[in-house]
Amino acid sequence: MKAEPSEKIQTKAKAQVVLENNQLHPLSEWLRMERIPHIWCSTCGIGTAVTCFIEAIKKSQIPREDIVVVSGIGCSGRIAGYIKLDSFHTTHGRAVPFAVGLKLAKPKLKVVVFSGDGDLISIGGNHFIHTARRNLDITVLCINNFIYAMTGGQLAPTTPLTAVATTAPYGSYENPFNLPLLAASCGANYVARWTVLHVRQLTNAINEALNKKGFSFIEIICPCTTHYARKNKLGTGLDLMKFYHDNSEIAHGADVRDVDIQFQSKIKVGKFIDIEKPSYLDQYNQYLQQKLGKNFKPYGVTNEKEH
Ligand SMILES: Cc1ncc(C[n+]2csc(CCOP(=O)(O)OP(=O)(O)O)c2C)c(N)n1
Ligand code: SF4
Ligand SMILES: [Mg+2]
Numbered sequence: 192m193k194a195e196p197s198e199k200i201q202t203k204a205k206a207q208v209v210l211e212n213n214q215l216h217p218l219s220e221w222l223r224m225e226r227i228p229h230i231w232c233s234t235c236g237i238g239t240a241v242t243c244f245i246e247a248i249k250k251s252q253i254p255r256e257d258i259v260v261v262s263g264i265g266c267s268g269r270i271a272g273y274i275k276l277d278s279f280h281t282t283h284g285r286a287v288p289f290a291v292g293l294k295l296a297k298p299k300l301k302v303v304v305f306s307g308d309g310d311l312i313s314i315g316g317n318h319f320i321h322t323a324r325r326n327l328d329i330t331v332l333c334i335n336n337f338i339y340a341m342t343g344g345q346l347a348p349t350t351p352l353t354a355v356a357t358t359a360p361y362g363s364y365e366n367p368f369n370l371p372l373l374a375a376s377c378g379a380n381y382v383a384r385w386t387v388l389h390v391r392q393l394t395n396a397i398n399e400a401l402n403k404k405g406f407s408f409i410e411i412i413c414p415c416t417t418h419y420a421r422k423n424k425l426g427t428g429l430d431l432m433k434f435y436h437d438n439s440e441i442a443h444g445a446d447v448r449d450v451d452i453q454f455q456s457k458i459k460v461g462k463f464i465d466i467e468k469p470s471y472l473d474q475y476n477q478y479l480q481q482k483l484g485k486n487f488k489p490y491g492v493t494n495e496k497e498h
Contacts, residue, residue, distance in 0.1 A: 218242065226272060234322035237334055240270075240393070244303075250394065257299065262304070265309055266415070271305065286306045288318045290329050290475075292330070304331045306333065306334070309347045326474070327470065330407045331407070333370060333408070335411060348367060349412045351452055358432060370408075371384055380498075383408075387412070396462065447464065476491070477489065
């Protein structure tokens with residue numbers, strides 16, 4: 192009997208899940224295997240960050256149907272498309288406002304933005320600062336590879352001074368953002384930075400961020416071997432991991448004004464901010480309760496049946 196089209200798709204997906212040695216890919220339950228092979232270059236760090244994210248979800252014990260991932264555009268923006276969770280691959284720079292809408296419409300959801308430095312901080316920068324200012328209850332994971340990778344390696348607002356990019360052939364003369372300082376000064380409740388070498392610490396940090404109320408932000412320093420490393424003659428993916436190994440300084444609680452990154456400088460990593468401040472919806476409910484008294488019905492106090 193001829194297979195129905197849906198059966199054919201299922202057979203294809205199953206075939207790709209089984210590895211050569213007849214074993215299932217360890218993360219096949221969490222990835223859309225029918226989309227594999229992925230587009231990422233060999234030795235790109237994005238896949239490692241995705242693995243840490245999946246391990247963190249497992250640790251968090253948050254039911255997977257309650258987690259939603261939103262990405263923008265870029266190599267990092269592809270994450271939403273590969274993860275087997277409810278996920279949205281949105282337009283460039285608009286992952287954060289999309290996530291804000293989701294969270295406000297369905298406050299019970301754990302909404303995670305997982306995107307690139309260009310997407311979040313360049314074209315999406317205004318959305319980022321205002322969402323941190325409002326302390327909206329979402330988690331933002333920023334893959335910082337110091338460049339616009341997908342479009343060929345242009346200068347980003349994170350490119351360190353003197354680093355070379357396609358649009359800065361003699362090196363950058365623009366001051367980059369210090370992302371932990373930006374997030375913290377706008378009002379984030381949780382701010383951390385790790386590199387993709389720090390898989391255990393990054394996994395734990397993501398777990399903490401997922402369980403944190405208010406705006407949580409993790410900068411993930413990640414190699415782009417094809418553009419950033421090649422243009423700057425930094426060697427292979429392995430060389431970059433060695434660089435992270437030799438140059439990362441764990442500095443929990445460091446003053447965020449002191450954690451900026453210079454070209455090939457030491458990189459301060461760790462948890463910098465972990466404070467309790469009412470989230471956007473808490474503040475909304477508290478304030479209007481005071482103003483309107485018993486006429487006010489709090490919003491976002493979850494009723495299972497509504498979700
Ligand atoms: C409105 C708009 N402007 C520009 C682009 C082109 N574009 C696609 S991805 C990208 C940069 C992405 O950089 P980043 O977020 O750092 O992701 P990476 O590829 O480095 O992971 C740009 C400029 C676009 N898709 N849409
Ligand atoms: S271009 Fe860079 S960021 Fe994009 S997949 Fe390749 S190594 Fe990764
Ligand atoms: Mg980038």
